Amino acid sequence: MKNGLLIFAGAFATIALSWTGVVLSAHRQLGGLKQFKDPIEESLAPVPLTGLADQGRAVYQDLGCVSCHTQQVRREGFGSDIARQWGTRQSVARDYIREKTVLIGSSRLGPDLRNVGARGYANAEYFYNLLYSPERIAAGMPAYKFLFDVHKAIPGQVSNRALKVTSDGYEIVPTRRAEALVAYLQSLKDTYEYPEAKPFVETPEKKEGGK
C-alpha cells in the first residue's frame, strides 16, 4: 500500500461505515420516538420530568452517580435484574425519551436505579438519610454531606425541612440541590406497560423442540 490517498479514502470509508451503520441507523430508528398514548385513558407515557426533577437530573450528572449505578433493567431471564426487584419489566427505549441526558451506565458497584422511585420504602426521607449518612443503609456508598446545610438550630424555630436535629442542637437541612436530586430519584419509575415492553419468555415447547 503505497498510495497515501488510498489510505485516507479507506480510513474515511471505515469510520463512515460504522458511524452511519450503527449510530445514524439507530438514530433513524429511534430518534423520533414519541410518547405512547394510552388508548383508553388517553394519557401519555412516559410522563415528562417535573422542573425540579430535571434539575435533579443535572445534579445526578454533575456528581457522576453513573460511575457506580446503571439505569437499565435487563429482561427477565437475562441476569437477576427482575428477580432483584430492580423493576417489574425490562427497560425499553421509550422509557428514556423523557431525559435530556441518558445515562444508562456500565458499572454496578451500586444497585440499578432505574426504578428506585417505585420501591415501597423510597420516600424523600429515605433518600435524604441515604445521601447524608449512607453507611448504615448502603455499605460502600460515599456520603454526600455537602448536599446538606448543617447549622445550629434556634430552639423553637427548627426548619420544617430539617432532616433531623442532632443531640447537640444542630439541624441538618437539605440544600436545594439535594431536594432536586431526590425529586429526580423519586421520578425514576418505569411502570407503564408499553406494548413493546412485553418480556421475551421462552415457551417450554420451544425448548423441547430445540433439543
Add this chain to the structure above:
Amino acid sequence: MNPPDDNDRAEQLEIDASAKWPVLAFFGSALLWLLAGGALQLGASIQLHTPSFLADCEWFTHGRLAPAAQNAFVYGWGLNAGFAFSLWLMARLSATALRSGGWLLVAAVFWNLGVALGVIGIMTGASTSYELLEMPHFVSLLLLGSYLLIGVWIVTTFGVRNTENVYASQWYILGAAFWFPWLYLAAQRMLIEVPVRGVVQAVANAWYVNGLLGLWFVPLALAAAYYFLPKILGRPIRDYYVAVIGFWWLAVCAGLAGGSRLIGGPVPAWVSTVGAVANFLVVAGVVIVGVNLLGTLAGHVSAAQKSTTLRFILLGIGAFFLTAALNFALSLRGFAEFAQFTLITELRDWLVLYAVFSTAMFGAAYFFLPRITGKVWRAPVLIKAHYGAAVLGILALIVALGAGGWQQGLLLGNEHVQFADITRALVPFLVLRSVGLILLLIGHAAFLINFVWIACPVNFRGTETAVFRHPPALELHKT
C-alpha cells in the same frame, strides 16, 4: 529499511533532532498527566473500599474523581504520548525532518490547557457524565482546535515523505490521526451540542468509547510493535504481505464493535448483535497481526528480552491478544449476562489503555528519547524499577479486576445475595486494585526522574552523550 550507511545515519540524526522539542513537549506533559491521573485514580480506587476517603469535599466525591482521573489519563497521558510517538515515527518513516515544529509547541500548550480545564471542570461540577466525554463542552473546542494543528502536522509530514514505500506503522498512525477527530467531533455533536433523543445517546457514546480504544489506542500500539520488532531484532516482519489485510480488518471491526457494550440494554437488538459479530470477526484480524508479530519474534524472544524497548512492547503484544479474547467473551450473550456491569468490563478497557497502549509508548520512549536528545539514560536501575513495577502492577490489576469481577458477577447473578454482601465481598479485590495502582505509580515516578535527566537541556549532572550502534541489518533475501 535502514542500511547501515553513514549518509542515511546522518540524515536520521537530523530527523531525530528536528523532532526533539515537539516530542519532548508532548511526552513531558504526557508524563506529568500520567502521574497526576495516576494519583487521582488511586484516590478514586481507595474510595471504593474506604468510602469516607475525601468524601466530604465535593470536588473529590467519587463520581467526580473517577471520571477526572480517567480523563486525565486518556486525554492527558494517552493522547499526548500518542502525539509524541506519532510525530517522531512519522518523521522517521517518511525520511523527512519535522518542519516548523514551533507550531506544535503552540498546539501542545493549548491541548494541555484544554485537558487541565476539562479535568478541573469535571471536579468542579461541569461534568457531562458521558463516558470519556465528561469534560465540559467548551473544552472540546480547545482540544479539537489544537488537535487539528497536530493532526495536520502528522499528515503533512507524511505528505512530503522521501520514501517510496509506506510502511505498516504509517498506516496505523495515519488511520488513528484521521479517526480520532471524526469520532470526537461526531460524539460531541450528537451528545452535547445537538443531543440525540433517548437511548441513541447510549449508542453514540458506546460507539465513541469503543472507537477511541480501538481506533486510536490500539493502532498506535500496533504501529510501535510493527516498527520496533524488526528494527531491534533485525528481522523483517514475517509474512508482511498479509499485514495490510490485518489493518483494514481491524479498522472495519473496531468501528462496528461499539454496540457490543450494550448487550441486553434498552437498545434495538441489532445494535448489540452487530457489535458482537464485529468482535467475533475481529479475531481474523488479530490472527493476522499475530502471524506478523509472533512470527517475527519466533525463536528470538530471548534476544528481544535484552532490549528495554522490546520488553515493554512484548507486554503490549501479550495484552493485545488478551484484550481481543476478553472482547470476544464479553460478546457472547451468556458471558455478557454474567460479566456485564462488573469489574471485568472495566478490566477490558483498562487493558487497552494501559497494558496495550501505555506499555507500547514506554517501550517507544526508551528508544526515541535517547535518540532525540543524544543522551543516555542516567539510571538503569530506574528503568528496571519501571519495568518491574509495570509487570507487577499489571498482574495485580488483572487479578483484582478479573477475579473480583468474576466474584461480583456470581454474586450479582444470585438474587438471594444482598447487595451489601456483594460490596463487602469485593473489598479485598478493590484493595488489591489500589495496591496495583500504587505499584504503577512508583514505576511512573521512576520513569519521570529518568525523563527529567535526559530531557533537561542543562546537562549539569554530566549525563553521558549517547553513542548508538548501527541497527542490525535486516536479513533480507536478495532477489
